[in-house]
Amino acid sequence: MHRVEHVMSFPVSLRVDDDNVSESAADAAFGWLREADARFSPFKEDSEVSRYDRGELSCEDLSADLREILALSEHYRQATGGAFDVRPPGRRLDPCAVVKGWAVQRAARLLTTAGATRFVLNAGGDVLAGGGPWRVGVRHPEHADKLCTVLELTDGAVATSARYERGDHILDARTGRPATGLLSLTIVAATLTEADSVATAAFAMGPEGVEWAASLPGCEVFAVDAGRQVLRTPGFPAAA
Template identity: 45%
Template sequence: MGTVVSIELADDQPPEQLRDMIAEVCDWLHEVDRRFSTYKAESEVCRLQRGEITLAGCSPDMRHVLDVCADLWRDTDGYFDAYAGGSLDPSGYVKGWSVEVASARLADAGSTRHYINAGGDIRMRGGNPDGEPWRVGIRHPWEADKISWVLAVTEGAVATSGTYERGHHVVNPRTGKPARGLRSVTVVGPDLSMADAYATAALAMGEAGISWLAQRAADGYQSAVVTDDGRAFSSANLPAAV
């Protein structure tokens, strides 16, 4: 998926069992990359885009992803759009979803305390190795050696979308041009797939995304935003570390 994934298990289990858990997670993430990549010609996404397979012939996972992307398109007034770039690209949902599934698989295998970070999309369960909440630093959007917020999360997800590493890569579907107005968007909530999608949608909205994110707090999603001109906003219940 064009990023590095780190996995930390804090469970008190035999090392060989923990290694097996990590291997299974890595196998799943590589499978997602093979099937949903927009760069690999034989991926399921690319084959669907070229018309070599129909939606009915796609895997259940692909149909699930496209169904959720359609729901997100409606829920975000079109700002989350898997076709914003002109061709099918569900990456704004897939990365968070794949890590959410990976975390659920670890839980099913008996892990109650773990941390998965896929390029800034993070899912945590239980406490860290010291029994404390996991601490997550949100990078300062201009100064790479500094942080804007430190979050303390025991159970939940953190997703950040910004322009400071990949430039203005998120397209505003209304204009067809790169979105402007927000430099960094972080969303914290119970489900990483939705947190990731909400962060992407808000970035596409520009400054209007600040008030849109505020409404997501009712569903348990808190947010922290930095605008292009350096203003910072955060929701009232953002789990900032003391």
Template identity: 40%
Template sequence: MTAVQTRVAELMGTVASVRAVGEPLDPQAASEAIDDCLRELSELEARFSTYRTDSEVSKLRRGELAPGEASPLLAEVASACEVWSRRTGGRFSAWFGGEFDPTGFVKGWAVERAARHHLAPLCERPGVIAVGISVGGDLQLFRAPDQEWRWRIGISDPRRPGSLLATLELGHGAVATSGLAERGTHLVDPRSGRAAASVLSATVVADGLARADVWATAACIAGADDLSWIGGAETRSGLLVAADGRIRSWAGTAELVAAEGATSPD
């Protein structure tokens, strides 16, 4: 009989949910892996949060810590942010406003890192079918190599709270969503300093959550009229909803929907 173990915790200013599925499922092994994953996420949050005065990032921002004194993890994140700024053509930046703020990258990176360290190995144990984690609706999912299990994921319609725009079935990989629906106009184009408001939501599917998260944000910054970036993004697929109601989607490097005025059925 299929068994499911679920754990929910408050992390990173939102809710984290971990689910392990097995037939059978070793409850102790699953519990230990989930504990370790959530513990690492808590430690990463303590190190990188811009809301905690005692975090390493906050100390760096206040000048209490010199860049050369940063931990290897902070140096790794700063280096990755530089790389992603180049890859996105400046649509993502951790230095907009003059201070280092890796928030737009570090959540996806941290969730993927902790999940690969502690959850992915569960899929190598006998009987385990799949395991995944959701943090604030962003997902990193794994499946045992010999299984056909598929996660069924709902994509919210930002124009109709509580409604689904589409559903996605995914065996393994990551899904991230960015936009205005949950937090209002909070995204700023680092290239111009202007608010990005032409995309209500952008959902991106990729192999890892760090990549999916960065490109979901970059898609919102690029705007509803610009999908030129998908050619070099190495994402699997994605969908965005424009403020004017248009829906654009892609798979790999090919756009699937680009019709003027296209909307989902009422």
């Protein structure tokens, strides 16, 4: 089964190699991603996130899902000393850095519940895979037609934060200025919830974020700093 849809403002591709998994499983996964976008996008005026940010909902009014997202966001704010913050001073609430991986991880759970054992979900370049090994290329931070590394993923996730797609869009909330100490940072972890959140949080910290991410249990790191030096953890699963 192969399917590609534009959801959450980026292309999401799904490949399932199990013959026993029906199209209805893909329908459920993509349906959930559309629901998550509608509920948690800060760019939709009627979303739960936007309504909460405007003060139309109290903490007691929030869904269990949004409370979980905000709890994850607060965890990474504290863990990074405030460098990562989904509501930087003077800006609106924007939990997209947490929502993306969290939502895709739940979509994968729908697939596995339906019987999928060998699959790949690629959400705008962040990948969640099962039943590998799968080879995943990481884009070169300065040359769109080149890869800076290829990794091998069996059951797990990989996420990259970088400046090449959206410019200097990740802020170091401690200073309020764009984080420019790294060109790209890739995290491999057991879940896309963790990989995506850690990649953004570490990127916001700059070079010190590489060491912080590397200290987290189960996380492997590949980074290119502003001086074009490659930094990687010994356990990063680079393909042979």
